[in-house]
Amino acid sequence: MSAAHLVAHLYVDHYAWLHGWLRRKIGCTHLAADLTQDTFVRVLGGREVAQLNEPRAYLMTLAQRVLFSFWRRRDLEQAWLEALAQQTESQAPSAEDYALVREAIETLDRLLAGLPLRARRVFLMNRLDELSYPEIARQIGVSLATVERDMKRALTQCWLVGLDRGATAWPT
Amino acid sequence: MNAAALDPIAEAAIDWLVRLNSGCVGADEQLAFARWLQADPRHEAVWREMAGVLEQPVAAIRQAEARQPGQQRAAHLVLGAPARRKALRSSAAGLLLLGLGGYVLHRQQPLEALLADMHTATGERRRAVLADGSVLLLDARSAVNIDFGAQVRLLNLRQGQILVEAAAAPGRPLIVRTEHGEARALGTRFVVRRGEAGSELAVLDHSVQLTAANGSRHNFAAGRAARYDAQGIVPLADSAAALAAWSQGLLDVRDRPMGEVIAALRSYQRGYLRISPQAAALRVFGVFPLDDPDATLASLAETQPIVIRRFAGLLTRIEHRNEIS
Numbered sequence: 001m002s003a004a005h006l007v008a009h010l011y012v013d014h015y016a017w018l019h020g021w022l023r024r025k026i027g028c029t030h031l032a033a034d035l036t037q038d039t040f041v042r043v044l045g046g047r048e049v050a051q052l053n054e055p056r057a058y059l060m061t062l063a064q065r066v067l068f069s070f071w072r073r074r075d076l077e078q079a080w081l082e083a084l085a086q087q088t089e090s091q092a093p094s095a096e097d098y099a100l101v102r103e104a105i106e107t108l109d110r111l112l113a114g115l116p117l118r119a120r121r122v123f124l125m126n127r128l129d130e131l132s133y134p135e136i137a138r139q140i141g142v143s144l145a146t147v148e149r150d151m152k153r154a155l156t157q158c159w160l161v162g163l164d165r166g167a168t169a170w171p172t
Numbered sequence: 173m174n175a176a177a178l179d180p181i182a183e184a185a186i187d188w189l190v191r192l193n194s195g196c197v198g199a200d201e202q203l204a205f206a207r208w209l210q211a212d213p214r215h216e217a218v219w220r221e222m223a224g225v226l227e228q229p230v231a232a233i234r235q236a237e238a239r240q241p242g243q244q245r246a247a248h249l250v251l252g253a254p255a256r257r258k259a260l261r262s263s264a265a266g267l268l269l270l271g272l273g274g275y276v277l278h279r280q281q282p283l284e285a286l287l288a289d290m291h292t293a294t295g296e297r298r299r300a301v302l303a304d305g306s307v308l309l310l311d312a313r314s315a316v317n318i319d320f321g322a323q324v325r326l327l328n329l330r331q332g333q334i335l336v337e338a339a340a341a342p343g344r345p346l347i348v349r350t351e352h353g354e355a356r357a358l359g360t361r362f363v364v365r366r367g368e369a370g371s372e373l374a375v376l377d378h379s380v381q382l383t384a385a386n387g388s389r390h391n392f393a394a395g396r397a398a399r400y401d402a403q404g405i406v407p408l409a410d411s412a413a414a415l416a417a418w419s420q421g422l423l424d425v426r427d428r429p430m431g432e433v434i435a436a437l438r439s440y441q442r443g444y445l446r447i448s449p450q451a452a453a454l455r456v457f458g459v460f461p462l463d464d465p466d467a468t469l470a471s472l473a474e475t476q477p478i479v480i481r482r483f484a485g486l487l488t489r490i491e492h493r494n495e496i497s
Contacts, residue, residue: 026293028294028296079250080250081443081444083246083249084487085446085487085489093236093483094239097235097239097243100235100236101233103229104228104229104230104232104233105233105251107228107229108230108247108251109251124252126193128233128248128251130195131195133196134196135195148190152186152187155189155190155226156178156183159178159222159225159226
């Protein structure tokens with residue numbers, strides 16, 4: 001049986017309970033349907049389906065990741081809208097910029113996840129605010145060497161997470 | 173994820189990136205970098221790939237910033253969230269912190285709700301029959317923990333509001349608890365709403381014994397409503413039926429500030445709903461459909477001096493006409 005067939009069987013056998021499980025978690029049947037689809041999309045991008053001994057446990061793990069991503073994305077979006085609403089009095093971004101920036105924030109959040117706070121700040125001050133290392137060192141009160149070390153750490157993590165993108169892709 | 177996973181070319185490229193981003197690169201350093209780049213085709217390949225991964229999201233934010241200032245700052249605030257308190261000093265930054273403080277509260281809600289026994293999402297009301305035959309109706313964005321024991325039937329309201337139709341069970345009272353106090357059903361139908369600063373009780377049938385967190389106690393009969401917190405109990409002039417109108421999918425307000433109306437709609441509106449202080453102070457009368465927040469906003473705009481603006485489908489701002497020049 002081909003991988004596509006196996007996924008099709010998995011889909012038919014497990015769609016209903018997975019959808020029910022996600023619906024109980026988020027309380028909205030339409031959203032749960034979207035997230036169930038996302039979960040099966042992850043199955044397609046995941047390891048060999050033929051080797052699955054515990055399909056329910058496997059699907060549940062993937063669905064939990066999908067759910068976590070969903071909450072995280074929603075939190076980021078709300079935080080961003082809130083920050084925007086607080087500072088721009090009359091203007092709001094165009095729909096295109098909105099989509100562009102939302103995606104960029106999600107990507108950066110994923111790349112920087114788990115990085116120590118100071119390294120995260122150094123990265124954002126340098127890449128977003130375009131501050132020089134001496135200026136960053138002055139503002140946060142550390143040595144130049146520390147700023148350089150934090151930058152290297154941040155860039156290394158971003159690069160490694162970015163390389164790993166295929167395996168941990170966010171549902172789109 | 174550690175440095176050992178990095179191949180030597182990638183590590184060299186990152187070292188270059190660290191140096192070139194410093195903001196103080198000399199001509200000799202740039203020359204040395206150009207030499208490294210040309211020394212091996214693999215150098216250039218890795219460099220290009222790295223620039224794609226690392227620069228693309230940053231470039232997207234900068235481009236958007238150029239068209240509409242403020243987005244970069246917002247992005248920085250969101251991404252640097254846990255550490256930003258020390259970094260910000262200006263008063264404008266203080267305002268932003270206030271806003272994000274609210275956000276931090278809000279983002280805890282999904283977690284609260286997920287951990288609760290029963291919860292509802294935005295725009296959803298849910299009815300449930302409990303083990304003892306009591307009926308529970310949850311308003312949108314509400315969460316409740318159910319803890320039924322042999323001595324007492326306890327409902328812990330974590331968020332939002334519930335309508336309870338308590339089944340009779342002699343010697344086993346049904347109690348709705350919030351941190352502001354307890355409402356004990358005396359064979360009855362009633363609503364409890366948990367707000368940030370206090371909770372509200374509205375009695376629809378029979379009576380409810382209310383005990384505030386400070387120990388003060390009072391019985392409320394059908395039709396009566398009260399607000400309670402750690403300071404005690406304050407009877408409300410509002411009719412209990414109006415406070416329970418959400419259970420019919422309606423919002424029934426009589427001479428209430430528009431800010432309260434918008435607060436009630438938030439549980440039904442996806443995206444972000446903001447109201448200016450001037451608009452929030454306007455007085456509102458009327459019965460509005462909760463399940464159609466857009467229609468409610470439209471009918472408010474017909475009768476009140478407000479302007480409603482929507483941004484990117486997710487942010488809705490309500491302002492007083494006087495504020496728009």
